[in-house]
Each structure stands twice: as C-alpha cells, then as structure tokens.
Amino acid sequence: MGGTVAVLGHHLTIYRRVWRGSVFTSFLVPVLFLLGMGISVGGYVDERQGPLGVPYLDFIAPGLLMSTALQVAVSEAMWPVFDGFAWSRRYEVMRTAPVRTRDILLGHVAFVQLRALIAVAGFLLVMTLFGAVHSALAPLALPVGVLVGCATSIPIFGYSAHVKSENMFAVVMRFGVIPMTLFAGVFFEVGAMPPAARALAYVSPLWHGVELARGATLGVDTAWSWPLHVGYLLLWIAVGWPLALRQFTRRLDT
Amino acid sequence: MVTTALALPRAARRIDEGLRRSLAVTGRNATLARHLGYWWLLASGFFEPLLYLLSIGFGVGALVGELPLPDGRTVPYAEFVAPAMLASSAMNGAIAESTMNLFAKMKHMRLYDAVLATPVTPVEVAVGELIWATVRGGMYCAAFLVIMVAMGLTTVWGALLAFPATLLVCFAFGGAGMLLATFMKGWQDFDYLMAAQFALFLFSGTFAPVDSFPTVARWLMELTPLYHGVELVRAATTGTFQWVLLWHLAYLVALLVVTLRFAGRRMGGLLLK
Amino acid sequence: MSLIEAQGLVKRFGDFTAVDGIDVRVEAGEAFGFLGPNGAGKSSTMRMVGCVSPPTDGQLRIFGMDPVRDGPAIRSRLGVCPQQDSLDLELTCLENLTVYARYFGIPRKVARERARELLDFVQLGDRADSPVEPLSGGMKRRLVIARALINEPEIVLLDEPTTGLDPQARHLVWERLFRLKQRGVTLVLTTHYMDEAEQLCDRLVVMDAGKIVAEDAPRALIERYSTREVVELRFGLDGLDTYADKLAGVGERLEVLPDRILLYAADGDDAVAQVHGRGLTPSSVLVRRSTLEDVFLHLTGRTLVD
Structure with missing residues (x-):
C-alpha cells in the first residue's frame, strides 16, 4: 500500500508542474462540443421534435461527459506509460527502490483515474451551467466516469507496456477511441444503427458508461438494468488488470 | 539537362533548380515513409473521416433532416456535412504533417542541419515539405471523394471539381502549419494548437450553417480560414456556384502565399544562425 | 559473511545466455568491479544483484538474503545508479531526490534534509531548486548518484558510472565515489574503461561472453597476465x-x-x-x-x- 501511494505521489508531483496544457484540452474540448454540436446542430434537431424525447444538448452532454473520461484515461495510459518504460525509464527507477511491480502499476492507474475524475467533474460543472443536468442523481456520473476510465485504460496499460513503438497508439485512437466516441450512443441512439453495428456498440465499454451517465444526469431509465451496465464495466477491469500486470512484470522483472 | 539549362533564362533556371531541390526534400520523405512501413497506419487514416461521415452524416443526420444551402436549395444532412468533413480532414492532415513533422525535424532530429549543408535553401526545404504534406493529404481527399460518389453524396463532376479545392486547402493549411511550427517552443504548445484546430473544426460552418449562430460569432467564423475551405469544397460537391466563391479562393491563395513566405524566412532565421 | 555471494549464477533470455555460471563474492567496504565489453553480461549481473531480475539458475545471496523472496528488504539497503540517466526532467533536482525517498518510506522532512546534504555532497547544492533538463551530462550523473544514496545504502551499484562523460566530469565522479568508499560504503560497478577500473576498484573480475575469465586486484592481474x-x-x-x-x-x-x-x-x-x-x-x-x-x-x- 505504501508503495502504491508513493508511486501516486510521484505522478502527482510531476502533474503539478505540467497540468496547465491538460486542463486546457480536457476542459475546453467538451465545452466547444457542447456549443458547436449541442446548441447549433441541436437547434435543427429540436425543431423537428425527433425521437429523443429530450433537447439534443441534454442528450449529448452525458455522452460527451463519458467520452471525456474515455479520452483522458486512454491517452494518459498510452504515451506516459510508454515514456515510463522507454524514454524517462521512470518505472525502472521505481523498481530499484523497494516497491513491487504491482505497486508501480496500481499507483499509475490510480493517478490516471484521478485525472479522469478531475476532467469529468469539471465537465459536469459546465453541463450544469449549460442547464443540461436534470436529476439529483447527477453526482453519480462521477464514479461512472471513473469506472469507464478504469475499464478502458487498464487494458491499455498492458498494451502500452507491450508495444515497441509509440506509433502504435494511433491504432488505438483510430480503431478504439474514435469509433467508440462516434458510434457508442454519444451523438445519437444506438438503436438507429443496423444490428451488427449496434452489437459492436453493446460490446464497447463506452456505451454502458453513456447509458449510466444519461440515467444519472437526466433521471431516465438505462437501456438495461443498471447493475448489468456496471457489471459489464467491472468485467473489463477484471480481465484487463491481470493482462496489464503480466505485461508490466514482463518488462520490469526479467 | 545541360542544354536545357543553357537555353533557359537565368531566373527560370534558378526556379527550375530550386524546384528540383525542393523535390529532393519531398523525395526524402517518401523514401522514409517506404522504409518506416507506416503505410499501413497511413491507410488506416482513410477510415477516420469515413467514420465521422457515417456517425455525424447519417446518425446525427437522421435527427437533423435537411439543411439549406446558400442558393436556397435544401439537401440531406449527410450531403451538407460530408464536404465539410473533407475540408477539415484536409486541414488536420496538412497541419499534422507540416507542424508536427517540421517541429520534430527542426528541434529534435536536427535533420535540416544536414540538409542545409547541401545547396538546398530554407525556402526550398519549406516548399519540399509542403509538397509532401499535400501529396499525403491529397491521397486521403481523393479516397474520401470516391466514397462520397459511391454513397451518392456528390456527382463525379462534383468530386473532380472538389479535388483541386481540397488540394488548395491542404496547401494553405500546410503553409500555415509550417509557419506555426517555427513559433513552437515545446510539445506543450501542441495542446493549444489541437484545441485551436478543434475549434475551427466545429465552428466553420461544418456541422450547421454559420447563419445559425449569433451575428458576432458568425462574423468571427467568416474570418477563419477553414470556413473558406469548407464553403469552397461544399460549393463544388453540391454544385452551388456563386460569385462569393472567388473571395473564398482568393483568401486561401493569399493565406498560402503569405504563410509560405514568412515560414521560409523564419526557418532561414532559425536554421542558418 | 560476504555482502554479495553468487555461485554458478546464470541468466538466460530465451535461447540467449547473458550470464553463464559465474562465482562472485563481494566483501563489506570494498570496491568491486565488473570489467568487460558491451554484451559481456555485466548489466544482467547487476540487475540480478539489484533484485529486479530473477536468476535463471545458481545461487545468489545479498546480505545473506534471497533476492527473489526478499527483494524489497534487500532493495531498501541498496543504492542503484542505472546506466541511463533516468531522471524526471520536469522536476527540480531536490524533487527528484525527495520523490524517490518516498519509495523507501523516508518521512518528508528527513527526506528533504538528506536530499540537501546529498546535493551538497555531489556539488549541486546551488541547483537544488532548478529543473533537471538543462543540466550537463556530468551534473545529471552526479544527481543520479545522489539519488542512489538517499536511503543511506550499504551497497551502491553503479552501472557504467562515467560512460559518455567528458574527462573533467569523469574525474569529479571518481573523486566523489572515492569519498563514498572512504565512508565505508561498498561499491559495485561495471565499466569498460580500464582506467576507471584501475582508479576505483580494489578487486575486479574480467567478464567475456557471460563468463568470468579472471579475478584479482587490478595490479595483480596486470602482473599475472602481462x-x-x-x-x-x-x-x-x-x-x-x-x-x-x-x-x-x-x-x-x-x-x-x-x-x-x-x-x-x-x-x-x-x-x-x-x-x-x-x-x-x-x-x-x-x-x-x-x-x-x-x-x-x-x-x-x-x-x-x-
């Protein structure tokens, strides 16, 4: 436990020096999305009184909230992890002290979730100011954001420890993060897609997070019962953790 | 070669040699691309705008319905948004290639120190880099246009007209990106660039006509470069020809010429110290 | 009891044998060197001694303990100076030491005091609050050495401590390491420089292709084999x-x-x-x-x- 805390402290100490740029992007991007899509495109959508049942801004806001958690968590689990092994060799240095490999992994995972939580909290505040929050359950979106962050970033920790070149991260963005953001129910309901695409959306962790978050901020029912959504996200964590730990062990203990 | 050189007037010969040396810079990039095996990654880049088109054009399109064009016709949302996706992916590609690469090469690889030890001048390096950025961007754009034709979002003639328009967007933003690269101090600055690019992506009449925004916001948007690129490409793919297109065209050409001039000068200042 | 005892120590990576059955003993207070070209197995040996790489075969005891089972306990008494300067470039010199101190459970206040003393020791006292990035190669290496000393280790492992440094910077590092030795700290280092081995080591082994080909004091080796x-x-x-x-x-x-x-x-x-x-x-x-x-x-x- 002490080792994990020391690792977390290490990452926080560095973050204290470099936080400005990250706040800028992880905060400003969703605000721009809310303005550009929610309000301007939303104007046309709401005119037609479509199938959503709620204003378009309110519909996409919780979706963007979760895709923010996804983006922050996954990108923090890519380049910085690669850096720890290949460039700064930070992990190797940690390993020379009496901390275990699992402490190194867990401490960094905890830091990444903290980053995701900060981004989600900031965004939730902006949503509230935009008037897109309609339920007292809204604060529950915070733990859901962390859950999405864990489910998506923990397997990526393993991936980042495995790859030999940072060019491989573009693959994660192109085949994972971007398709999820576009098709996992953030901008329109997955029911509007053909069955095959819908099945893929159900597989993606983001859709489950979006359903939960929409339930929290709008007070509407989730697609499936909420424990199923939570359970599915936990499954990603349960599978991802041993994979990540194995890759870390392979890199640090051979 | 020799006879040609003698027959040509001096100035033309200089341009000819300059272009040849610029192409040598382009050639270096192409060789590197072959070697690094990043073609696969390059190919996967085609999917990204396609995914956006499917998601926003059709998914969100089903919610939006039809939108008006400048000439008063209304078109399905996918037809409205596809050319805008194309223009902004041309912008993104050009900026990524010019700004990031140029910065990495100048700051970290110190590559140009070696190139500039040869008779190649900084402006020629700039032009060479720009040609490469445009070759790459042009391939993406062509593929995207083929998809648009296949989906019935534009006609073959519309696509053929739009292609040079996308190349102009690539060139103009490539020049701007290069100029920006000479001002970049560290990788943190790229966060700001990304945010700026993203703002352009959302607020250039991409997803909704600029008239849907408040008047002041609309004026601001009409000043930004991507707006002109979007309007130009959209006019081509939807066949909406109006005199105002000449203004968009002039804006982008001016952007290209001005940024390239300054970029070459600044690179010279940075490299030939 | 020897501080480090290895018998028939082997390290294999797949089909490749990096360390091929070596016997080594390091006594308290001595400066012990592994001399050999790149790829001789020096760094693999150091990583096993540092308890971050389990031996494939053979016996290894450090402070009389088993590196696989008692890794954390052993590492808390070791100082490690890796081959590459793996520093946090974003942080200040002082922060690099205090952050690392937390891994040993050293209380913040003690860590700060000790870090200041160590920065003075490696002659970086006036750089405590400046970032690491612009430091010269020699300064960075000295900072890594200071970091390796934060837990007051009994053994300091130095993997090629002066590779890539200019002559002045090397002499400064040697001089500081010599002082450490005088304080009774046991030094174990790898090098492919003869002058470094002659300057610093009381005793050394010559390694080639994973094996030890000779072992003695530098002067004695020269007398015996040359x-x-x-x-x-x-x-x-x-x-x-x-x-x-x-x-x-x-x-x-x-x-x-x-x-x-x-x-x-x-x-x-x-x-x-x-x-x-x-x-x-x-x-x-x-x-x-x-x-x-x-x-x-x-x-x-x-x-x-x-």
Whole structure:
C-alpha cells in the first residue's frame, strides 16, 4: 500500500508542474462540443421534435461527459506509460527502490483515474451551467466516469507496456477511441444503427458508461438494468488488470 | 539537362533548380515513409473521416433532416456535412504533417542541419515539405471523394471539381502549419494548437450553417480560414456556384502565399544562425 | 559473511545466455568491479544483484538474503545508479531526490534534509531548486548518484558510472565515489574503461561472453597476465606477420593486431634496442606501462574497445 501511494505521489508531483496544457484540452474540448454540436446542430434537431424525447444538448452532454473520461484515461495510459518504460525509464527507477511491480502499476492507474475524475467533474460543472443536468442523481456520473476510465485504460496499460513503438497508439485512437466516441450512443441512439453495428456498440465499454451517465444526469431509465451496465464495466477491469500486470512484470522483472 | 539549362533564362533556371531541390526534400520523405512501413497506419487514416461521415452524416443526420444551402436549395444532412468533413480532414492532415513533422525535424532530429549543408535553401526545404504534406493529404481527399460518389453524396463532376479545392486547402493549411511550427517552443504548445484546430473544426460552418449562430460569432467564423475551405469544397460537391466563391479562393491563395513566405524566412532565421 | 555471494549464477533470455555460471563474492567496504565489453553480461549481473531480475539458475545471496523472496528488504539497503540517466526532467533536482525517498518510506522532512546534504555532497547544492533538463551530462550523473544514496545504502551499484562523460566530469565522479568508499560504503560497478577500473576498484573480475575469465586486484592481474611494459610497433599495414616472424624471441610474448604489433617485455627500452639490432625499422615505436587492456587482450584475444 505504501508503495502504491508513493508511486501516486510521484505522478502527482510531476502533474503539478505540467497540468496547465491538460486542463486546457480536457476542459475546453467538451465545452466547444457542447456549443458547436449541442446548441447549433441541436437547434435543427429540436425543431423537428425527433425521437429523443429530450433537447439534443441534454442528450449529448452525458455522452460527451463519458467520452471525456474515455479520452483522458486512454491517452494518459498510452504515451506516459510508454515514456515510463522507454524514454524517462521512470518505472525502472521505481523498481530499484523497494516497491513491487504491482505497486508501480496500481499507483499509475490510480493517478490516471484521478485525472479522469478531475476532467469529468469539471465537465459536469459546465453541463450544469449549460442547464443540461436534470436529476439529483447527477453526482453519480462521477464514479461512472471513473469506472469507464478504469475499464478502458487498464487494458491499455498492458498494451502500452507491450508495444515497441509509440506509433502504435494511433491504432488505438483510430480503431478504439474514435469509433467508440462516434458510434457508442454519444451523438445519437444506438438503436438507429443496423444490428451488427449496434452489437459492436453493446460490446464497447463506452456505451454502458453513456447509458449510466444519461440515467444519472437526466433521471431516465438505462437501456438495461443498471447493475448489468456496471457489471459489464467491472468485467473489463477484471480481465484487463491481470493482462496489464503480466505485461508490466514482463518488462520490469526479467 | 545541360542544354536545357543553357537555353533557359537565368531566373527560370534558378526556379527550375530550386524546384528540383525542393523535390529532393519531398523525395526524402517518401523514401522514409517506404522504409518506416507506416503505410499501413497511413491507410488506416482513410477510415477516420469515413467514420465521422457515417456517425455525424447519417446518425446525427437522421435527427437533423435537411439543411439549406446558400442558393436556397435544401439537401440531406449527410450531403451538407460530408464536404465539410473533407475540408477539415484536409486541414488536420496538412497541419499534422507540416507542424508536427517540421517541429520534430527542426528541434529534435536536427535533420535540416544536414540538409542545409547541401545547396538546398530554407525556402526550398519549406516548399519540399509542403509538397509532401499535400501529396499525403491529397491521397486521403481523393479516397474520401470516391466514397462520397459511391454513397451518392456528390456527382463525379462534383468530386473532380472538389479535388483541386481540397488540394488548395491542404496547401494553405500546410503553409500555415509550417509557419506555426517555427513559433513552437515545446510539445506543450501542441495542446493549444489541437484545441485551436478543434475549434475551427466545429465552428466553420461544418456541422450547421454559420447563419445559425449569433451575428458576432458568425462574423468571427467568416474570418477563419477553414470556413473558406469548407464553403469552397461544399460549393463544388453540391454544385452551388456563386460569385462569393472567388473571395473564398482568393483568401486561401493569399493565406498560402503569405504563410509560405514568412515560414521560409523564419526557418532561414532559425536554421542558418 | 560476504555482502554479495553468487555461485554458478546464470541468466538466460530465451535461447540467449547473458550470464553463464559465474562465482562472485563481494566483501563489506570494498570496491568491486565488473570489467568487460558491451554484451559481456555485466548489466544482467547487476540487475540480478539489484533484485529486479530473477536468476535463471545458481545461487545468489545479498546480505545473506534471497533476492527473489526478499527483494524489497534487500532493495531498501541498496543504492542503484542505472546506466541511463533516468531522471524526471520536469522536476527540480531536490524533487527528484525527495520523490524517490518516498519509495523507501523516508518521512518528508528527513527526506528533504538528506536530499540537501546529498546535493551538497555531489556539488549541486546551488541547483537544488532548478529543473533537471538543462543540466550537463556530468551534473545529471552526479544527481543520479545522489539519488542512489538517499536511503543511506550499504551497497551502491553503479552501472557504467562515467560512460559518455567528458574527462573533467569523469574525474569529479571518481573523486566523489572515492569519498563514498572512504565512508565505508561498498561499491559495485561495471565499466569498460580500464582506467576507471584501475582508479576505483580494489578487486575486479574480467567478464567475456557471460563468463568470468579472471579475478584479482587490478595490479595483480596486470602482473599475472602481462609484463611490466609493452612496446607498440607500427610498420605500415601489410606483412605484419612476416615482421612478427623476424621478431620471434624479443621480449616474453608478442601479439599481432590488425594495425600494429605488441611486444610484452619487462624492460621496454631493451626490447626496442633488440628490434633495431635485428635491422628492423618500425615507422613508430611506443613504450608504455602495461594496462588492463593488455590483460583483457591476453585473456580473450580481442581488444576491449568496441
């Protein structure tokens, strides 16, 4: 436990020096999305009184909230992890002290979730100011954001420890993060897609997070019962953790 | 070669040699691309705008319905948004290639120190880099246009007209990106660039006509470069020809010429110290 | 009891054997060196001793403990200075030390005091609050050494401590390491520089292709495997072998390198006189003292410089 805390402290100490740029992007991007899509495109959508049942801004806001958690968590689990092994060799240095490999992994995972939580909290505040929050359950979106962050970033920790070149991260963005953001129910309901695409959306962790978050901020029912959504996200964590730990062990203990 | 050189007037010969040396810079990039095996990654880049088109054009399109064009016709949302996706992916590609690469090469690889030890001048390096950025961007754009034709979002003639328009967007933003690269101090600055690019992506009449925004916001948007690129490409793919297109065209050409001039000068200042 | 004891220590990575059954003993207070070219197995050995790489076979005891089972306990008493300067470039010199101190459970206040003392010790006291990024290579290496000392280790492991540094920076590092040794800290280092091994090590092993080919004090190794002096003769590049035939019997031993001939002799000037006496006129003649390089050449038939 002490080792994990020391690792977390290490990452926080560095973050204290470099936080400005990250706040800028992880905060400003969703605000721009809310303005550009929610309000301007939303104007046309709401005119037609479509199938959503709620204003378009309110519909996409919780979706963007979760895709923010996804983006922050996954990108923090890519380049910085690669850096720890290949460039700064930070992990190797940690390993020379009496901390275990699992402490190194867990401490960094905890830091990444903290980053995701900060981004989600900031965004939730902006949503509230935009008037897109309609339920007292809204604060529950915070733990859901962390859950999405864990489910998506923990397997990526393993991936980042495995790859030999940072060019491989573009693959994660192109085949994972971007398709999820576009098709996992953030901008329109997955029911509007053909069955095959819908099945893929159900597989993606983001859709489950979006359903939960929409339930929290709008007070509407989730697609499936909420424990199923939570359970599915936990499954990603349960599978991802041993994979990540194995890759870390392979890199640090051979 | 020799006879040609003698027959040509001096100035033309200089341009000819300059272009040849610029192409040598382009050639270096192409060789590197072959070697690094990043073609696969390059190919996967085609999917990204396609995914956006499917998601926003059709998914969100089903919610939006039809939108008006400048000439008063209304078109399905996918037809409205596809050319805008194309223009902004041309912008993104050009900026990524010019700004990031140029910065990495100048700051970290110190590559140009070696190139500039040869008779190649900084402006020629700039032009060479720009040609490469445009070759790459042009391939993406062509593929995207083929998809648009296949989906019935534009006609073959519309696509053929739009292609040079996308190349102009690539060139103009490539020049701007290069100029920006000479001002970049560290990788943190790229966060700001990304945010700026993203703002352009959302607020250039991409997803909704600029008239849907408040008047002041609309004026601001009409000043930004991507707006002109979007309007130009959209006019081509939807066949909406109006005199105002000449203004968009002039804006982008001016952007290209001005940024390239300054970029070459600044690179010279940075490299030939 | 020896601080480090290895018997038949082996490290394999797949089919590749990096360390091939070595026996090593390091006693408290000594400075012990692993000398060898790149790829000899020095770093793999160091990583096993540092308890971050489990041995494939053989016995390894550090402070009498098992590195696999008691890794954390052993590491808390070790200081490690890795080959690459793996520092947090975003942080200040002081922060680099205090952040690392937390891994040993050292309380913040103690860590800060100790970090300041150590920065003074490596002559970076005035840089405590400035970032690491702009420091010179020598300064960074000294900072890494200071970091390795934050837990007041009994053994300090140094993997090629001066590789890549300029001569002045190297001497400064050597001088600080010598002070550490005087304080009673046990030093274990790897190097491919003979002068470093001669300067710092009380005892060393010469490694080649995963095996130990010799072990002793530097001077003793030179005496055992080489002569007091060496004469380097150059004759142009062709026909060195025919010159070698003509030189037979001069000195104790002779070695033909691609570009020159080495004559091993107790008295170099006497050997040179004999060369001239045989009517040979080398284009250049150099008489020098024997070094570990000659020992290494003798043991492996190759030069150390790679």
